[in-house]
Amino acid sequence: MKERLSKSGVKRYVFFEKYLDPLTSKWREVSVTMNKDTKPYQNEARKLLQKKIDDKLKDRKTKELKELTLHDAMSEWLERAVKSDNLKQSTVKTYRYEIESMKNDIEKDIKIVNVHYQYMQDLIDMWAKSVNYSRVKSHKNRLMSVFKYVRDVYDMDDITAIERVKLPSNKKTYEQTIEERENYLNELEQHQLLNALQKMYDKNYRYAWAKTYYSAYKALEIQLLTGMRIGEVLALQFKDINFEKRFIDVNGTLVDKKDPITQRYGVKDVTKMGSSMRKVGITRRAVEIFKELLEYKQFNQLDPEFLERDFIFTNKKGNPLSTNKINYILKEALEITNITKRVTTHTMRHTHVSILAQHAICNTFKSYSRACRSFR
Structure with missing residues (x-):
């Protein structure tokens, strides 16, 4: 005063x-x-x-x-989520990719206070025609989080523009249902794919990148044998394999970023969910694959660029393969097979489940059909 x-x-x-x-x-x-x-x-x-x-x-x-533009609000929400929600690195990467993808379909200068319900509904309906239902649902959830952020931070009273939006029907067409049911490889298709991967390795074995083809081949085979997610397979290290008791300690997933300590590609992060931390029993064939890769690693250690990081499915430098590289090699392999269905790394996981289901049917009915005898 x-x-x-x-x-x-x-x-x-x-x-x-x-x-x-x-x-x-x-x-x-x-x-x-x-x-x-x-x-x-x-x-x-x-x-x-x-x-x-x-x-x-x-x-x-x-x-x-x-x-405040809708673009800026989306960016602010993302940065707040990254800092305060203790998100996994893989989740942060997914959020960043999704937000940038959504921005491509939203006018850059539109003010969030001017956004009305019909604009948001048209946006959701447009996405429903180009991406699958789960992605549309995820987009709506991200936008709901953005509007709630603006309400809490900027005191925007009305967020009915997003609250009134309805998701499209999730009713699947006959073709989609059949495609999902058949999203696995039968025995013949499995042999075709593995043979194609072997041929690709044989074609490239004289070159420096041969180890990449070999690792991709064996990573996909391990998926077929265990049903693990591709990120979990690529994060495996030899210390996770119990050769004597024949099981894998699944304790991480690969994150697509540079390791801050070694400055090399690939970081091992926690699994997708807490329940994904588990021990998976493996067959003799899986043990053979891991032993083959251990021998291959000892050969690669002679390379001056090799850095020991204990990863199993690596290139010649010892860096774990990326999911993108696996997908690229899988696509190459499929082109020299007669397989016409849509196949991804997740198809390997579904295939493993179908094999387990076939085992269960055979054990239940004590069948001696040719199909069941092939499992014994």
């Missing part, structure tokens, strides 16, 4: 209060003039000053909200 004289010589009391501007991180000041410096006047001055501060802050938020 400071005393001041008015132009007529009357003493006045000016009360000041400082506050931190959240937008600029600078201290600002408000003031109010009172006739007296008594307790009642001091209390009244405090109330008036606080109201001035609240009005100033609200006015700043309102001004910023009016200028």
Whole structure:
């Protein structure tokens, strides 16, 4: 408080209060003039000053909200989620990719306060025609999180633009149902794929990248034998294999980024879900594959570029293969087979489940059909 004289010589009391501007991180000041410096006047001055501060802050938020684009809101939400939600590295990568993909279909300069329900519904309906249902649902969830973020941080009262949006029907066509049912490889198709992968390795074995083809070949075979996710397979290290008791300790998944310690590609992160941390029993064939790769690694250690990191499915430098590289080699292999169905690394996982189901049927009915005898 400071005393001041008015132009007529009357003493006045000016009360000041400082506050931190959240937008600029600078201290600002408000003031109010009172006739007296008594307790009642001091209390009244405090109330008036606080109201001035609240009005100033609200006015700043309102001004910023009016200028906030949907693009910027999506970016801000993502950065807040990365910092505060303790997300896995693989989840962060997925979120970043998804947000950037969604931005491609949203006008860059559209203000979030101007977004209305029909715009959002049209956006969802458009995605429904180009991507699968689970991706559309994920897009809507991301947008809901963005609008809730703006509501909490910028005091935007109305978020019905996203709340009213309806997801399209998840009813599958006959063709989609058949495709999902057949998303596995039968015995003949498995042999075709493995033979194609062997041929590709044989074709490239003289070159430096031969180890990449060999590792991809064996990683896909391990998927068929165990039903593990491709990220879990690529994250495997020799310390995770119990050769004597024949099981794998599945304890991580591969993240597509540079290791901060070695500055080499590939980081092992925790599995997709807590329940994914498990031990998987393996067959003699799987043990043979891991022993073959161990011998191959000892040969690669002679390479001056090789760095020991204990990963199993690697290139000649000792770096784990990426999922993209596996997909590329899988696509190459499929082109020299007669397989016409859509095949991905996840098809290997489905194939393993179908093999287990066939085992169960054979054991239940004690059948001696040719198909069942082939499993014995």
